[in-house]
Amino acid sequence: MKSLKKKRRIQIIVAASVALFLAVALIGYGFRDGINLYRSPSQMAENPPASGEVFRLGGLVEDGSLIRGVGETVSFRVTDGGATIPVQFTGVLPDLFGEGQGMIATGQMQGQIFVAREVLAKHDENYMPREVIDSLKAQGVYEDPNS
Template sequence: MKSLKKQRRIQIIIVAFFALVISTALIGYAMRDGINFFYSPTQVTENPPSPTEVFRIGGLVEEGSIQRGEGTEVSFRVTDGINAVPVTYDGILPDLFEENQGMVGQGRYVNGTFEAFEILAKHDEEYIPKEVLDVLKENGTYVEPDGA
């Protein structure tokens, strides 16, 4: 009788283990499109991602680089103080988007240009996205705002 109980327990443990492995694999598969990596312009230029990889790039909008095209098309360069990456975007930019301000774009890097399908901008005069702030501090180009 004891061996039957022991055998049943082992079967339950094995089934639970496989259920855990399968559920973990399914969660990972479902999240594969929802995970976006953040890169600085220097990281993108030194080690370009594949054209199919969706990621986020952040930095400051380079002064004098904003060029408006037909309709809602706009192109500009994003920089981290060391390197700059050209960005194209077709859509309505956030109201607070401007030169020398922090931005984060989501899209793909194709033929040397970041093709964004989403652009996020700062939400007040002192805000810089954490990832952008870390890169700027690492590069030594970040200057503390007055009163900070």
């Protein structure tokens, strides 16, 4: 009788271990492309990203840097006051995208240029993404409009 209980316990432990392993593997597989770390231009200057790494870049669109190319290609520079990164994007930009405005782009570095596949701009004149505010405050560039 004790031997049967011991076998059953071992079977339950093995089955639970296999189920746990499968759950962790499925979660890892689901997040393989879904986790994009945020970086400011200053962080990129200090610690360049790995080749092919997809991440989010945020900051302010530098004044005088917005150049509309042929078709839907746009190039501009993103700054946080400490460093500046050139960005290239092909697609339709958000309506509120403009020079001196906060933005976050998802993409990867190709040489010295950040090639964005998605660009997000602040959704009204008062909002700026928290990550962008934090990196601008760290550089001493951000002034709170509410104070």
